[in-house]
Amino acid sequence: MSAEPVVSTQSHLGLRRMDLVKKWAGHIPAYLILGLWSLFTLFIILWIMLSSLKSTRELFADVWALPGKLHFENYVKALFAADLELYFLNSLAVVLTSVVVILALSAPASYILSRKKFKGSNLITLLFIAGIGIPFPLLFIPLFVILTGLAINNTLIGLGVLFVALSLPFTVYMLTSFFGSLPVELEEAAIIDGASDFQVFFRVMLPLALPGLITAAIFNFIGLWNEYQLALVFLNNPNLSTLSLGLYSLSNGMEYTGDWAGLLAGVVIVMIPTIILYVVLSEKMISGITMGAVKA
């Protein structure tokens, strides 16, 4: 404050204020549009959360009113009567395991493809990336045959295998570009110091790549947690349902049960883990999208 030069006179200040006002006024349309867009999203999320605490009767009496009494029993009902607690555990098990396996497979592969080029390595990279363009539904029937042959169709293991295989293209795409952007000096120094290839990877490259690995992990976790298409096709046993699929069945049963409040509680249960992850780590998540697409 005291460092402010004393020369600034009254007219100076007046001018500056004018500029500020003008600058602010120029931003009004931007704030208005961005504000409305953000508000809409925020409103929607708050509305779901509040409505999930109303009784179904209250909900239909006035959809936009605040809950009179907080009906936490909606959650108890959704979790235990509608089995969402079981689905939650199924999802947690299959998604977490898949994410670990995806990283364990793609990190070493991406390291080789971006740092240890050999004859044919570019072709292999291309084949991995081409997978991004292959629409999954094409694979459904052959995969059904393969999984049945291996006796893992309609099991969480089978679903996990598909989660891993179908996530490889994008993860390899992300991680090859991440490994490619790391500096070579440390790697070279380690080799000069006599480190073996394995030591270079595990002691030098892996720690350096940690931010990229975390991003890939979050990205895959959120995508797989939310997905229900593969679960819909490859799981028939209601006891094995993932949370997203369970919620899908719950919402389809609505016309018979009419338990909208319970459904909304289920919606909150499925949203919470990804929203928490996003609030804590949104920068990482966002950087994941751009990791492959925007060259550093």
Added chain:
Amino acid sequence: MKTRKRLIALFLLPASLVYLAFFLLPAVWAFYYSFFDWSGFGLNMKFWGVKNYIELFRDPIFRLSLRNTLFILVVGGITVFALAFLLTVLVNSGVKGKKFFRAMIFLPNVIATIALTTLWAFIYNPSFGVLNSFFRVIGWEAGAKFTFTSMDHIFYAMLVALIWIEVGFFLVLLMAGMDKIPAEYYEAAKIEGANQWQMFKGITVPLLWDVISVGTVLWSIFALKVFEFPYAFSQIQPPTTIYTVAMYLYIEGFGKRDPIYRLGYATAIGVVLLLCVVVIVLLLRRLMRREVIQY
């Protein structure tokens, strides 16, 4: 040299084998199945030649699904990019809370599809939904009686919601590209007296060309295979007016009420879908090929 080979094998083989067995081979295998008439697992397959494909091009439901999918691709794509560009420019115009706005606009992308469709079911509900209530309040009769989820309108109602979700993804992509354009370029242009539009056309678009072309490819792939949102949006029995190609494939192959599945036919739909992706991506690459500007 030997250890290097061992390293490559050990590091690259596991991922490659899983990918080969559960992704690439099934993709190739699908072509084979598409030449058969096959009504269920465990039942006999009958060689059918290209009959599935011939039938496909005469099938009015398939044509409708294809039309819908291409509509999402083109009209949806143009809208998503226009909005994403507009919002990106606004977020970058020097407003406070840039990261907050970006995070909010991207937010729908991390929420489960079913959660989003449930929500839109409440927005569009004819008896108590927010839109119809709003029209009732302002006294617009026709608007108040409009059924967004009727056979004729459900597809467009779905598309609006889908666009709202996807804008955030492309905003993030464009913002990341824009952050790397040196601010001096804009300052120099301002000194020269350029207006906003001239700067957008002369600096932003050319320097973002790489990002834009990756973005259009990603959008095309997404749009051609879109399934989860429209399928959940329309509840148990979607009217054919909302079918996308991937939805029709699923319904023919797995999702019919009466269990007469047509696995060969469904796979043929998948093959056509893949060919669409290949043709459109190649076309885009050619159309968007420009000299990359290094800066």
